[in-house]
Amino acid sequence: MYVLLNNSIIxxxxxxxxxxxxxxxxxxxxxxxxxxxxxxxxxxxxxxDRFYSSAEQMRLPVKLSRTELTELLYMLIEKNQLxxxxxxITLTGGYSPDGFNIAAASNIIxxxxxxxxxxxxxxxxxxxxxxxxxxxxxAKTLDYLKAIWLxxxxxxxxEDDILYHDNGVLRECPRANFFLINEKDEILTSKSNILKGVxxxxxxxxxxxxxxxxxxxxxxxxLRHAKEAFISSTTKNILPVTRVDGRVLGDGTPGPxxxxxxxxxxxxxxx
Amino acid sequence: MYVLLNNSIIxxxxxxxxxxxxxxxxxxxxxxxxxxxxxxxxxxxxxxDRFYSSAEQMRLPVKLSRTELTELLYMLIEKNQLxxxxxxITLTGGYSPDGFNIAAASNIIxxxxxxxxxxxxxxxxxxxxxxxxxxxxxAKTLDYLKAIWLxxxxxxxxEDDILYHDNGVLRECPRANFFLINEKDEILTSKSNILKGVxxxxxxxxxxxxxxxxxxxxxxxxLRHAKEAFISSTTKNILPVTRVDGRVLGDGTPGPxxxxxxxxxxxxxxx
Numbered sequence: 001m002y003v004l005l006n007n008s009i010i011x012x013x014x015x016x017x018x019x020x021x022x023x024x025x026x027x028x029x030x031x032x033x034x035x036x037x038x039x040x041x042x043x044x045x046x047x048x049d050r051f052y053s054s055a056e057q058m059r060l061p062v063k064l065s066r067t068e069l070t071e072l073l074y075m076l077i078e079k080n081q082l083x084x085x086x087x088x089i090t091l092t093g094g095y096s097p098d099g100f101n102i103a104a105a106s107n108i109i110x111x112x113x114x115x116x117x118x119x120x121x122x123x124x125x126x127x128x129x130x131x132x133x134x135x136x137x138x139a140k141t142l143d144y145l146k147a148i149w150l151x152x153x154x155x156x157x158x159e160d161d162i163l164y165h166d167n168g169v170l171r172e173c174p175r176a177n178f179f180l181i182n183e184k185d186e187i188l189t190s191k192s193n194i195l196k197g198v199x200x201x202x203x204x205x206x207x208x209x210x211x212x213x214x215x216x217x218x219x220x221x222x223l224r225h226a227k228e229a230f231i232s233s234t235t236k237n238i239l240p241v242t243r244v245d246g247r248v249l250g251d252g253t254p255g256p257x258x259x260x261x262x263x264x265x266x267x268x269x270x271x
Numbered sequence: 272m273y274v275l276l277n278n279s280i281i282x283x284x285x286x287x288x289x290x291x292x293x294x295x296x297x298x299x300x301x302x303x304x305x306x307x308x309x310x311x312x313x314x315x316x317x318x319x320d321r322f323y324s325s326a327e328q329m330r331l332p333v334k335l336s337r338t339e340l341t342e343l344l345y346m347l348i349e350k351n352q353l354x355x356x357x358x359x360i361t362l363t364g365g366y367s368p369d370g371f372n373i374a375a376a377s378n379i380i381x382x383x384x385x386x387x388x389x390x391x392x393x394x395x396x397x398x399x400x401x402x403x404x405x406x407x408x409x410a411k412t413l414d415y416l417k418a419i420w421l422x423x424x425x426x427x428x429x430e431d432d433i434l435y436h437d438n439g440v441l442r443e444c445p446r447a448n449f450f451l452i453n454e455k456d457e458i459l460t461s462k463s464n465i466l467k468g469v470x471x472x473x474x475x476x477x478x479x480x481x482x483x484x485x486x487x488x489x490x491x492x493x494l495r496h497a498k499e500a501f502i503s504s505t506t507k508n509i510l511p512v513t514r515v516d517g518r519v520l521g522d523g524t525p526g527p528x529x530x531x532x533x534x535x536x537x538x539x540x541x542x
Contacts, residue, residue, distance in 0.1 A: 012290075019276075023298065024361065100419065142298035145406055151372060
């Protein structure tokens with residue numbers, strides 16, 4: 001596989017960073033992640049919007065202009081020849097002379113991996129709730145300390161993913177947004193202090209043709225009364241949630257609203 | 272300069288990590304930092320205690336036993352031949368196959384740099400308070416997002432360092448512990464949800480011969496009534512604080528209790 005390191009496309013095995021990079025020294029950096037389908041990037045402009053926004057929020061300079069980055073992304077995709085894949089664009093604090101302040105030049109790394117999304121409509125997952133608010137919620141930073149640290153706890157509880165809440169106000173999963181369907185068949189999703197996903201944005205856009213959909217603060221009480229729930233992300237599309245903290249939602253299978261949305265979204269992305 | 276990368280001592284220019292390392296992918300890792308004086312490591316056992324404790328708290332395996340690491344540290348110090356220096360031991364999540372879960376083998380990096388501590392007893396600094404609670408407070412993780420992000424704000428305010436408080440309860444500086452001296456000439460330092468510094472530990476130990484010293488929760492009110500204040504760290508020893516949020520403490524110069532402690536600590540470390 002080839003990767004992009006700053007403005008060179010090189011073999012992945014050769015792609016390294018010197019240990020003075022601020023990601024290695026202080027965990028400082030941001031990234032974005034998009035997919036390709038049929039060799040074409042999906043929602044590229046949304047991902048680039050968010051990438052440059054995360055960089056700006058975290059005060060990281062980007063050496064490549066949007067046009068240059070786009071061109072290099074297409075060159076990389078062309079070179080790697082993967083039909084379905086995940087593309088990750090990482091931006092670090094660069095080689096910091098004092099190991100603390102952001103370097104004048106950040107490092108940009110683009111990797112691509114073979115990645116076929118599970119489009120099995122019967123699959124569903126269980127969530128474990130956890131009281132935690134992500135730092136710099138609206139930027140996609142490298143900070144996944146809590147999520148990685150919680151993996152053994154998650155396995156022990158027998159759940160598949162984590163649902164963060166801030167003192168009872170529902171937020172998001174570490175790598176996905178959260179939606180629920182209430183007793184009136186309205187689709188609701190958390191409004192603030194979250195990373196607004198690209199998949200989430202498109203669900204909000206297309207689903208309001210057939211459903212009442214709203215962004216607002218969601219509470220544990222909303223969760224208790226939910227008929228259905230799902231999470232959304234670039235790597236998961238729409239994935240039904242049928243269990244939270246061991247409690248079964250509805251009849252324990254993906255509900256009708258979720259199924260309808262999944263079909264719509266599948267068509268929207270895969271045609 | 273030479274560095275240690277896992278179990279090899281190599282030239283610093285050659286020390287790199289592959290981009291799949293979990294520090295680069297997810298900011299996941301821990302470190303510790305100690306100093307050498309006259310070519311000898313200071314408080315080495317305390318730093319190794321904390322290094323292995325941080326690793327355990329963050330579920331990171333360490334390939335090197337304490338004996339092996341100690342031996343390699345001495346070899347590195349011998350090879351670099353620096354009289355006064357800073358030694359940083361970093362442990363990352365390793366080359367993670369899925370870019371998310373901790374690898375079976377972590378990466379360990381030890382770097383050394385020329386570093387002479389300012390022992391000018393007249394120097395003092397100003398602090399800016401900021402509402403923030405470090406994640407995983409008792410582990411020295413790589414997470415310095417907030418501190419790095421705040422550097423331009425600090426410059427704008429004309430202060431030198433940040434004092435974190437959690438909703439009014441004083442905690443610590445990003446890289447130092449905080450102490451104040453109250454109206455009864457008692458030395459007080461924050462007790463919980465902080466990284467307990469090695470310098471802090473030794474100040475607590477030696478200063479109770481001459482002063483009443485106590486760890487407890489400190490509030491903004493304690494700060495308002497403080498006669499003196501200082502911060503402590505491996506790179507700063509004891510550094511007087513004479514200004515907080517623009518307000519001058521005492522007469523704006525290092526106070527008598529702080530001066531007495533500085534002299535005692537200097538003797539304690541440098542003989």
